[in-house]
Amino acid sequence: xxxxxxxxxxxxxxxVAFLALGLPLAHVIFGFGQGAKDASFVGGALMALxxxxxxxxxxxxxxxxxxxxxxxxxxxxxxxx
Numbered sequence: 623x624x625x626x627x628x629x630x631x632x633x634x635x636x637x638v639a640f641l642a643l644g645l646p647l648a649h650v651i652f653g654f655g656q657g658a659k660d661a662s663f664v665g666g667a668l669m670a671l672x673x674x675x676x677x678x679x680x681x682x683x684x685x686x687x688x689x690x691x692x693x694x695x696x697x698x699x700x701x702x703x
Contacts, residue, residue: 626680626683626684633676640675644665644668649665651664
């Protein structure tokens with residue numbers, strides 16, 4: 623639980639920032655030159671990443687904890703879900 627709380631504390635503000643600032647950040651960084659028209663796609667990808675960042679991290683930490691406890695049956699069912 624400590625690792626989950628620590629990771630959520632660090633990643634939740636980053637996920638909110640990606641969700642809110644994904645498009646403007648992508649236009650600032652990638653909005654110049656030959657690939658400028660694709661900057662909105664990069665911003666959309668950042669916003670999609672923000673939605674799954676925290677749940678994926680929590681799931682990954684739980685998998686590692688069950689592997690450390692040598693409980694592979696639970697990790698199998700978590701992966702199926």
